Amino acid sequence: MEGQNLAQAYRLFECIQCGRCTGGCPMSLKTRFNIRRLIYEALVDEDMDLQSKEVLWDCSTCATCTLRCPKGLDPTDMVIGMRSILVDGGRIPPTIRDALKSLAIRGNPLTMAREERADWAEGLGVKEISEGAEVLYFVGCSPSYDPRVQKVAKAMVQAFKKAEVEFGILGNEEVCCGSEARRMGETGLFEMLRELNLETLERYPVELVVTTSPHCYNAFQNEYQGLDLKVQHYTQFVAGLIDEENLPLSKEVRRIVTYQDPCFLGKQNKIFEEPRKILRSIPGLELRELDRSRERSLCCEGGGGRMWAEGTNPEERLAHTRVQEAMDLGAEVLATACPFCLLTLEDAAKTVAGEGGIQVMDIMELVVEAL
Amino acid sequence: MGLRIGVYVCHCGVNIAATVDVEAVTRFALGLPSVAIARDYTYMCSDPGQALIKEDIKEFGLTKVVVASCSPMMHEPTFRGTIQEAGLNPYCLEMANIREQCSWVHEEEEEATRKAIQLVAAAVDKAFLLEPLEERRVAVTSAALVIGGGIAGMQAALDIANAGFQVYLVEKEPRLGGHLAQLDKTFPTLEPVAPLLAEEIREVEGHPNIDLLTSAEVIGLEGYIGNFKVNVTDQATIRELKVGTIVVATGYDLFDARLKPEYGYGIYEKVITGLEFERLVSLSGSRKFWVNGKEPQDVLFIQCVGSRDKSVGQEYCSRICCMYTAKQALLVKEMLPQARVTVLYMDVRAYGKGFEEFYDQVRGEGVLYRRGNPSEIYKNGKRLIVRVEDTLLGEPVQLEADLVVLATGITPRRDSPKIANLLKLPRSPDGFFMEAHPKLRPVDTVTEGIYLAGCCQGPKDIPDTVTQAKAAAASAMIPLCQGQVKVEVVTSIIDEELCSGCGICAEMCVYDALSLHERKGVMTINEVLCKGCGACAAACPSKAIKLSHFTPAQILAQVDALV
Secondary structure (H helix, E strand, C coil): CHHHHHHHHCCHHHCCCCCHHHHHCHHHHCCCCCHHHHHHHHHHCCCCCCCCCHHHHHCCCCCHHHHHCCCCCCHHHHHHHHHHHHHHCCCCCHHHHHHHHHHHHHCCCCCCCHHHCCHHHCCCCCEEHHHCCCEEEECCHHHHHCHHHHHHHHHHHHHHHHCCCCEEECHHHCCCCCHHHHHCCCHHHHHHHHHHHHHHHHHCCCCEEEECCHHHHHHHHHHCCCCCCEEEEHHHHHHHHHHCCCCCCCCCCCCEEEECCCCCCCCCCCCCHHHHHHHHHCCCCEEECCCCCHHHCCCCCCCCCCCCCCCCCCCCCHHHHHHHHHHHCCCCEEEECCHHHHHHHHHHHHHHCCCCCCEEEEHHHHHHHCC | CCCCEEEEEECCCCCCCCCCCHHHHHHHHHCCCCEEEEEEECCCCCHHHHHHHHHHHHHHCCCEEEEEECCHHHHHHHHHHHHHHCCCCHHHEEEEECHHHHHCCCCCHHHHHHHHHHHHHHHHHHHHHCCCCCCEEEECCCEEEEECCCHHHHHHHHHHHHCCCEEEEECCCCCCCHHHHHCCECCCCCCEHHHHHHHHHHHHHHCCCEEEECCCEEEEEEEECCEEEEEEEECCEEEEEEECEEEECCCEEECCHHHCHHHCECCECCEEEHHHHHHHHHHHCCCCCCECCECCCEEEEEEEECCCEHHHCECCCCCCHHHHHHHHHHHHHHHCCCCEEEEEECCCCCCCCCHHHHHHHHHHCCCEEEECCCCEEEEECCEEEEEEEECCCCEEEEEEECEEEEEECEEECCCHHHHHHHHCCCECCCCCECCCECCCECCECCCCCEEECHHHCCCCCHHHHHHHHHHHHHHHHHHHHHCEEEECCCCEEECCCCCCCCCHHHHHCCCCCEEEECCCCEEEECCCCCCCCCHHHHHCCCCCEEECCCCHHHHHHHHHHHC
């Protein structure tokens, strides 16, 4: 019955088996994950056995399949639905299970303590939003806890202060946006986190929420029904600051930089121009475009819970391909605007280029170099 | 002779009779004042049913007839004809819709019967007040306008001109030929286009009955079937043309492949559209086929670019791409027998005469068809990489190519909203101009006297375009042959005593039928333009406008009977 239910729920009968989903899928480059075939199996096999489909955890929910589908179907959502079935049946990789458990107990997937969420901001003079501010900076889990990504959060604070932005953070009140929980198939947990965030956000009269991560931005923008607040990814906000001449970028940054479009920013939310605008505004910086960019950008494999699951082919990594492409371009810096991209690409750069090779940086880190 | 009404209650097989007690309705009708006869019958619209009415008109000396059956949209013209044949004025008919508005939408027999009785009572009360109306005709200007000088427009113009009528052919571009002029050979016969087109253009240009206006544009339209006044820019001047009918043959635009950025069109010079391929191959002559000074070894064709694709708002099939791709693939194979020529498709639609045979021939010549619609093109060094799942293998593959040809589809012209507005043509959801009826009136439009030909109505290949052009020409000639046309009898009537000339009615009228009489200071109605919709009558603050056949007295009588 599983197949039939899925077919109804995700309108699979409308599929014409053209293959654009699998043809564009970054995972199909390296694993047996074939989304067109999954759709077909759900249609023809009433007793489709999802339990044996380990490949379901390969998907990074980059949504290329959804964007390319000529019939307006949402195969990404179908994968999430299939994962929900696995989660309900308790058949999940242990690392995913731990991340979900941590999300439920601690409000972050990184098994870190709730009360340490705002530790990164200590000594930076960052206001709590309860003290009142126009802009809420929603930091996110990785930028709060991961030492590498904390640098991005700190860069953000430095730039906001330079631009005299009236902003505050939720501090230890902040919990995960739930984007990854939903994509790992834990819909209930996502809904709970959404409730929590909506309740918190209702309490503070802010005008704008700015996120570090495209994943939080996407969740707020597209999956938080009932959120009546303007939300921006930081690249939009900072591009605006530069436009209005509120953020003077005066120092030269003499580097050759290329840019990785994060899937949740570019493909999924069509934010292509703002990150490039910021990079072009930095004096001395030379921006070189990767051949596969914008709508054709290659996923780093960091989304959809893949930070906590290696997938069925951990040997080949798309992030390695990406770093190699950036090096072939002669880039000294591979810039991005997403905590997951930053982590996966930096990991790859260490392997591919070694220490002292190509650097992986967040756009915000380049911005503060120019301050 | 006094008022004598006949009431006819139709069973419509079981459509009405299964839900409504038709006999009870008939008995009720018989009891109404002035009703001389009431009958029920299985199919009132059938020949025996109509004969029944005609006999009664004679026998009982009926002066008005009420038919209780289906929607007047369906059979009002039928029954008007019936009573006219028996000597009554056709407007002495009133219909009670007891099918769509009663039996089809109710289940309870008692309630449905009660409603049918009320509808019949209302119709009879209106019939009391019906007045005979006289049909009118106006003379037709014996000339036609054809808009667009592609193959559709040229063919329509030639047909009308050959029948002996004056034709004005207006083309926006400096030259005739439209998209056809950009093609190299036709499918499935591989006939070179140039001589074919040259012959057609020669005929048009030399025709004594065709007044050809190139680099010209229609900028204004007034009037109605039989008597259109069209303003056309001609060089620096504006010409006013007087025509009886109009054929619209404005053609199409090619889908903009940049809207599918995943294919890298506009980024990679070796990714080209089907139309660009035509130019490339006609420049190559019959021997050499070079891309950037080299013979390509791997040529890939991608089907359905901007067709059958909701993600770019192009839901329909463009109908020509399967076959032009087959043709182009064959041309490459003929010029470069050693090259690997692959067509990436999701379905092959070879529905036309000789198409399947041609598709067989193309594959027989060594063109490889692989099932899978590509998702992405990028570069590896200098070569193009096409990412596609071979859906029959169930394997994603990366194919290298020296040339990729996108089978770009057909879209409505970007200026079609402007043309639609000018000519008052509705468009179907796909954006093309809409025919009056998809089956029975495929070249007519809802604006009488205006007809459609070619791709402005929807994607078509050359034979279908020519067929439709000939059909539109034939339709456009009917009023020209007749010399006069009937005009709507049910029109608005202005009471000049009450009218203050405020002009609110003119704003409401979508047919431009109302204007201010300068001297009298009141509104006047052009009864030929008026379609009897009643918008002006409802809007008039002075109640100075009445709609004949739907007068306030007639409608209030109906309402009184219902409430």
